[in-house]
């Protein structure tokens with residue numbers, strides 16, 4: 001099963017059913033890719049668009065494998081190689097550890113005339129886009145997860161207490 005299939009089913013099945021026409025798959029909105037309903041293998045499990053040396057971002061996302069990331073990883077990493085004219089020559093996406101994500105940023109290779117940008121992100125299928133400059137070749141983490149479990153517990157208990165109080169009053 002491919003992530004692409006989820007996108008296709010989610011985005012185009014209604015049209016297909018209603019009109020009976022096959023809709024061109026050229027304009028897939030990869031943001032519509034929904035996590036499947038199969039059970040998560042472990043807490044906080046996630047998926048990344050995963051491809052090895054695709055010709056561009058479209059072809060990477062389109063044929064990306066639908067597989068859970070290993071428990072040892074926490075992030076999605078993207079490596080984008082492109083020419084001086086901004087044309088992609090290679091896109092690689094995978095699940096990654098925090099250590100691998102230390103190498104985010106862009107580097108220009110003068111000999112080949114290519115630039116390589118690396119980005120990392122946190123969250124379910126977060127690596128839709130490819131990094132193209134120093135603004136987006138960054139390590140983007142979810143700030144909500146930065147708060148400790150302790151403070152989240154406090155908030156939850158506070159909410160619970162106020163709900164009980166309202167119920168009793």
Ligand SMILES: *[C@@H]1O[C@H](CO)[C@@H](O)[C@H](O)[C@H]1NC(C)=O
Nearest residue numbers: 130131132133134135136137
């Ligand atoms: C970086 O790339 C993004 C997307 O291509 C673009 O919107 C943005 O303006 C670029 N930023 C710089 C500083 O070039």
